[in-house]
Amino acid sequence: MATQGARGRSGGRPTLEEVAARAGVGRGTVSRVINGSPRVSDATRAAVEAAVAELGYVPNTAARALAANRTDAIALVVPEPETRFFTEPYFSDMLRGVGSALSDTEMQLLLIFAGSDRERQRLAQYLAAHRVDGVLLVSVHADDPLPDMLSQLEIPAVISGPRSAGEALTSVDSDNYGGARQAVEHLIDRGRRTIAHITGRLDVYGAQRRIDGYRDALREAGHEVDDLLIEPGDFSEGGGRRAMAALLERRPGLDAVFAASDVTAVGARQALREAGRRIPDDVALVGYDDSAIARHLDPPLTSVRQPIEEMGRAMIDLLLAEIADRRPAISRGLDRRQMVLATELVARASS
Amino acid sequence: MATQGARGRSGGRPTLEEVAARAGVGRGTVSRVINGSPRVSDATRAAVEAAVAELGYVPNTAARALAANRTDAIALVVPEPETRFFTEPYFSDMLRGVGSALSDTEMQLLLIFAGSDRERQRLAQYLAAHRVDGVLLVSVHADDPLPDMLSQLEIPAVISGPRSAGEALTSVDSDNYGGARQAVEHLIDRGRRTIAHITGRLDVYGAQRRIDGYRDALREAGHEVDDLLIEPGDFSEGGGRRAMAALLERRPGLDAVFAASDVTAVGARQALREAGRRIPDDVALVGYDDSAIARHLDPPLTSVRQPIEEMGRAMIDLLLAEIADRRPAISRGLDRRQMVLATELVARASS
DNA sequence: AGGTACCGTGGGAGCGCTCCCACGTGTGAT
């Protein structure tokens, strides 16, 4: 209902040229005004802005993209089956942070799932076509070829959760090691003696770091680390249930469990119930993520909060910076940025 | 300074022209092959395809968009604050359906939040710039100007959840009326006598239809409809809690509640607990959506399943069709499509 | 006074594609 007023006589959307004519200036000048160049006099700028408003001019992005070789769009690539994306609150929280950071920008967000092979193929085409200025990569496994493809194509990219200690890409992560320590120290403080750990997917670096934190916390508290108390999960509910069942069988005397995600904890809780263990009376349970389900569980779940939304924002900031100073992605590696954000333990009734 | 020299002729991405040269044909012919035109001889086609493969040619989308006036992208517009998007499983389920339907296509998905005024403004610009070929609109309130803007701009659009019985846009919806009836009939079958209803936002057409279904089901079963058993909610958890508290105060004798969403039911459950009512012994509870939380609640929540993923797919199908036969969106209205999908009651322990 | 240095400005030259018209060539009808 807003600008409907004076359409160009040709009927279509007004072009730069028409705005220029209307304002009595040249095409170049209008372009400068539109793009906020300082090299325009105030009077001219005002005239152009008036013409833009009168005509309801909106730049044609395709033309701009073609001429300037940029797209004003970035992609959030999720190298997982879509189901995982939606069952793990991690992703949607991340998306929320990204979305809100982006709304301060001209950039648009593309959501790309790259779980299946076909989707992968499509993605490769897509990236080769340089349809986005940059890429956000969440939850990448150690052997994923995607990051390399990205740097080969010289597409700016930021990864959430580095693949290893020596991650080549700019990355954002929470302090997985510290978070795990917080969880375990908390359980020790609560007087638990036999603390098990259900891990995340072992090919995810963050999951490894959580194991390290678990180990070190026990060690430093003078407990000895019993490897049979560590059981691999995969961040899923089913994985949590299976792991918990295995642990109960192997170490029936355990009195606490640190699960690598809230969803894993939900699965563990099921297995505990089926085995007749009460939470927290018999077994204390701590999750990771502090997602919405943690609050809704019965009893509410103690969990390690990672500032996922902030991580999303940070990813955007870093990515935009990287796009801005379009250095070839394979720079000397001097100014690689690895950002790590702090976690926080949220104690609830489950521990 | 690494690959500086290589970026000349031979280094950049190949263009149509180069493919043509390589294949020994003209530019137009390559374009025809790329776009699957039948008017090319088999021999020529093969030669071109070989050249494309050798050169690793990928069309430049910006150029294509500029010349052909299409973008191969559609937007999913969420006219809500982002928080709502992520707290309501409805949205993510929808997104999942849309995403998977889209992965069979060349189309790309843009996710746009239009909750705040600033975001709205950006969206208007965005649409005016015709940066997408079509728009998917989810969860639109009765007075939202967005749909009108869309049809004025002649942008193909499909809406999930029509705004009224006479919705002008192509729409996809689940059978809200029927779903509500299923819920209420189920409660009646279970022997409940005093069945309350916590509604959704009253400016959402689907919420109105659920109220209609609730009323009619009671009426046809010979119960009389007591308007004091109907309390408005807003699809949120807090809304559900408040509404339930109000109902308990007004009609302490109620023995069942039909909540307009699972999230609402979660809130209602809290209020019931606080009031010392047991579920389902004292009060039976039924939700709507059959989202993940329904299964995880304690006790598990009976809920009305809407085939949200299918709805997402259907929206894509309709939208693509509408884009294909690019008739002006405000056509005669003859072939407006209003698709309604069936719901299903999933009975669990809460009722 | 002439010289130099900037500004602010106009507009040509593409960016890589699609669209469409015009041009052979081969086939069948006359």
Next chain:
DNA sequence: ATCACACGTGGGAGCGCTCCCACGGTACCT
């Protein structure tokens, strides 16, 4: 033999923008 009419094909003419060079004007120097 001539005409008609397909069919494949080549390539010009843009699409609307950004980039950049050239230009006149003003201000400040010497």
